[in-house]
Amino acid sequence: MTKRRSKRHTPEQIIRKLRDAEAMQNAGKTIGEICQQMGISEQTFHRWRTQYGGMKAEEAKRLKELEQENSRLKKLLAEAELDKAMLKDIAGGKLLSPSRKRQAVQHLQETYEVSERKACQLVDQPRSSQRYQATPPDGEAALLKQILKLVRRHPRFGYRRIGRMMQATGWKVNLKRIYRLWRREGLKVPRKQRKKRSLGTGANACHRRRPERKNHVWCWDFIFDRTETGTTLKWLTILDEYTRECLALQVDRHITSEHVIDVLAELFKTHGVPEYIRSDNGSEFVSQAIRVWLKRIGVETLYIEPASPWENGYAESFHSRVRDEFMNCEIFENLKSARKQTAAWKEQYNTVRPHSSLGYRTPRDFSEQCSSSRRTTSAFQRNTAETPILS
Numbered sequence: 001m002t003k004r005r006s007k008r009h010t011p012e013q014i015i016r017k018l019r020d021a022e023a024m025q026n027a028g029k030t031i032g033e034i035c036q037q038m039g040i041s042e043q044t045f046h047r048w049r050t051q052y053g054g055m056k057a058e059e060a061k062r063l064k065e066l067e068q069e070n071s072r073l074k075k076l077l078a079e080a081e082l083d084k085a086m087l088k089d090i091a092g093g094k095l096l097s098p099s100r101k102r103q104a105v106q107h108l109q110e111t112y113e114v115s116e117r118k119a120c121q122l123v124d125q126p127r128s129s130q131r132y133q134a135t136p137p138d139g140e141a142a143l144l145k146q147i148l149k150l151v152r153r154h155p156r157f158g159y160r161r162i163g164r165m166m167q168a169t170g171w172k173v174n175l176k177r178i179y180r181l182w183r184r185e186g187l188k189v190p191r192k193q194r195k196k197r198s199l200g201t202g203a204n205a206c207h208r209r210r211p212e213r214k215n216h217v218w219c220w221d222f223i224f225d226r227t228e229t230g231t232t233l234k235w236l237t238i239l240d241e242y243t244r245e246c247l248a249l250q251v252d253r254h255i256t257s258e259h260v261i262d263v264l265a266e267l268f269k270t271h272g273v274p275e276y277i278r279s280d281n282g283s284e285f286v287s288q289a290i291r292v293w294l295k296r297i298g299v300e301t302l303y304i305e306p307a308s309p310w311e312n313g314y315a316e317s318f319h320s321r322v323r324d325e326f327m328n329c330e331i332f333e334n335l336k337s338a339r340k341q342t343a344a345w346k347e348q349y350n351t352v353r354p355h356s357s358l359g360y361r362t363p364r365d366f367s368e369q370c371s372s373s374r375r376t377t378s379a380f381q382r383n384t385a386e387t388p389i390l391s
Contacts, residue, residue: 010064011052011061011063011064012061014048014052015052015055017038017040017048018048018049018052018053020038021034021038021045024037031045082112082114083122085112086108086112086114086119086122087122089107089108089111090104090107090108090123095123095124098125098129098132101123101124101125101129101130102125102129102130104119104123104125105119105120105123105125105130108122108123116130140181143171143173143177143181144181144185146166146171147162147166147178147181147182147185148185150162150165150166151187154325154353155189155329156189156324156325156329157189157325157353158189159175159178159179159182159187160175160356160360161353161354161356161360162178162182163175163178163179164354164360165352165353165354166178168354204278204302204303204304204305204311205304205305205308205310205311205312205313206219206241206278206311206312206313206314207311207313209276209278209302211240211241211242211314212242213242213370214240214242214243214367214370214371215240215242215271215272215273215274215275216241216242216274216275216276217240217241217242217274217275217276217277217278217302218238218239218240218241218247218274218276218277218278219238219239219241219277219278219279219312219314219315220236220237220238220239220248220260220277220278220279220285220315221237221279221280221282221312221315221316221319222234222235222236222237222255222282222284223235223237223319223322223323223327225327225332226332227332227333227334227335227338228331228332228333228334229334231253231334231335232253233251233252233253233332233335233338234251234252234253234254234255235249235250235251235322235342236248236249236250236251236252236255236259236260236263237249237315237318237319237322238263238264238267239314239315239318240271240274240363240367241278241314242370243358243363243366243367243370244314244318244355244357244358244363244366245350245363245364245366245367246318246346246349246350246363247267247271248263248267249322249342249343249345249346250263250342251335251338251339251342252335253335255284256284257284257287257289257290258289260284260285260290261289261290261293264293264294268297273297273298273299274299275299275300276299276300276301276302277294277299277300277301277302278301278302278303278304278312278314278315279301279302279303279304279312279315280303280304280306280309280312281303281304281306285301285303286303321349322345325345326341326342326345330345349363350362350363350364351364
């Protein structure tokens with residue numbers, strides 16, 4: 001047996017039926033007879049008369065239009081509130097690149113269950129760009145593998161230094177591509193919060209007596225660490241301030257003034273004699289033996305003000321690199337192991353690690369360039385002096 005579907009009346013039809021029912025009621029018919037003739041129940045008739053009694057067809061039509069307009073306005077308001085909520089959700093940063101907009105569209109679709117078209121309109125992203133699937137260039141997997149390998153080996157290096165190292169080993173890649181892969185993999189070097197100090201007034205400070213050439217000013221200092229068993233280790237560091245080359249990085253249990261003189265004598269044979277040596281007022285540096293020996297050689301000493309390590313800035317900067325990239329990354333089992341690891345890191349620092357203040361060249365390359373330029377200049381001056389002037 002098929003179930004009959006109830007007929008749905010429009011407001012205009014209901015008002016006309018009520019008008020006809022009123023006429024039939026005036027003619028003497030009962031409500032039951034009127035409902036039977038109209039094919040409706042008495043409950044429906046009373047509900048119609050309560051809702052539409054006394055209205056005309058034009059008024060019902062206008063009421064329907066108002067209801068439709070009200071429904072449309074409610075929908076627009078809901079959509080505006082939804083757009084406002086979605087825009088507030090993705091307002092954490094500027095959406096400048098297509099990749100960031102693509103991520104924002106995906107987030108809106110998953111969170112608010114809106115269509116791709118709606119989400120793309122909201123973030124001003126063409127749907128063709130949203131559906132674009134990037135094709136990795138040839139060799140990108142090998143490039144990324146090499147980047148991650150260098151990052152694991154040098155965890156405190158940024159993308160610029162990693163990129164320069166790769167270029168130095170033969171990779172034809174620019175820093176923009178390195179940066180894109182760096183950001184995609186989420187690589188980051190945490191920044192250290194550093195306190196600012198005043199420059200001080202010491203006449204021998206590094207910002208007042210600046211290095212002007214190779215072997216002009218050397219600096220030296222000590223840095224400490226411990227072995228795995230807790231035994232103290234002491235490093236002597238000697239740096240050429242102009243070339244940033246680490247001339248000596250000696251580690252021992254104790255380092256006396258005699259040991260310092262032996263290291264200096266060896267360096268004078270291989271690198272030449274500097275004009276000045278900058279240091280703090282430590283007992284090893286102000287000892288009578290060292291001062292007399294340096295004076296006999298013809299090397300002047302530049303002692304910084306007491307309790308002013310920032311005046312020996314080149315040594316302090318180098319120590320921060322030693323601490324950050326070497327000591328914090330290695331475990332020293334004993335003195336022998338520490339000496340072996342120190343020699344390897346010193347060689348890597350001088351010959352492999354690009355230095356930002358040297359235009360991302362290594363200290364050894366920059367030092368050799370300075371020596372070559374000096375030899376060329378000396379030869380030019382000698383030839384000029386020997387050549388007779390033609391009148």
